Amino acid sequence: MIPRSAMVLAAGLGTRMRPLTEHTAKPLLPLGGRTLLDHALTRLAAAGAETVVVNAHWHAGRVASHLHAHWPGPPRIVLQREANLLDTGGAVRAALGTIGPEPFFVVNGDSFWLDGPTAPALARLAAAWEPGLEALLLVHSTFQVQGEVGAGDFFLDPIGRARRRRQREIAPYLFAGVQLLHPRLFADAPDGAFSTNLLWDRAIAADRLRAVVHDGLWFHLSTPRDLAMAESTLQAGTVGETR
Numbered sequence: 001m002i003p004r005s006a007m008v009l010a011a012g013l014g015t016r017m018r019p020l021t022e023h024t025a026k027p028l029l030p031l032g033g034r035t036l037l038d039h040a041l042t043r044l045a046a047a048g049a050e051t052v053v054v055n056a057h058w059h060a061g062r063v064a065s066h067l068h069a070h071w072p073g074p075p076r077i078v079l080q081r082e083a084n085l086l087d088t089g090g091a092v093r094a095a096l097g098t099i100g101p102e103p104f105f106v107v108n109g110d111s112f113w114l115d116g117p118t119a120p121a122l123a124r125l126a127a128a129w130e131p132g133l134e135a136l137l138l139v140h141s142t143f144q145v146q147g148e149v150g151a152g153d154f155f156l157d158p159i160g161r162a163r164r165r166r167q168r169e170i171a172p173y174l175f176a177g178v179q180l181l182h183p184r185l186f187a188d189a190p191d192g193a194f195s196t197n198l199l200w201d202r203a204i205a206a207d208r209l210r211a212v213v214h215d216g217l218w219f220h221l222s223t224p225r226d227l228a229m230a231e232s233t234l235q236a237g238t239v240g241e242t243r
Helices: 036-046 060-070 087-099 121-128 196-205 224-236
Strands: 005-009 051-056 076-081 104-108 112-114 135-141 154-156 162-164 173-181 209-213 217-219
Touching: 005 036, 005 087, 036 051, 036 060, 036 104, 036 121, 051 060, 051 087, 060 076, 076 087, 087 196, 121 135, 121 173, 121 209, 135 154, 135 196, 154 173, 154 209, 162 196, 162 209, 196 209, 217 224
Parallel strands: 005 051, 005 104, 051 076, 135 209
Antiparallel strands: 104 173, 112 217, 135 173, 154 162
């Protein structure tokens, strides 16, 4: 199964990344000589995506200009401007008409990772997809991430079934900002702005959500310090080349 459609979530305000995001969108910040948005689109193109929706709100004009200048295609880029922020779930729901009826990738515009030794992360997600699933998440080990990541997000059983951490628990895995979704996840989804977390919880309860543990390096990019640390790591050459 090769997903032919995808979405990059690039509309957020990037508040914790200020002052770097005062005059630009967070996905346009550079890392390793390219913008975070370019890294995401390059990975999606390599994975076989033919159409990619990119939503934009904060400095949407800069996002549009960058896409026009750097991404003539393929893949075909469809810009989805949001007059009001729709959050993660609302943004994807609004793009379903362009995305189509098959499973599709969703990548956070500020996600950056290095693929592991087995296969590219997106290919691993596609290979792990099973009929009947509504969501397949890429997660990363909480204890292998530099920076403040809180108490983690999920516990996993041996076949990748996820459960949320309970109060006072420390979860071993956190969401890595990359997922493979089926449009049926959005059946009966609310109108307007809402988080994909709402739909994940419903899919977990119905046993229609799984997770794949990333086997490469993943960078937590929330603050200017996080970005500087990631740049230093890449410049040091201790993690190999990015794919």
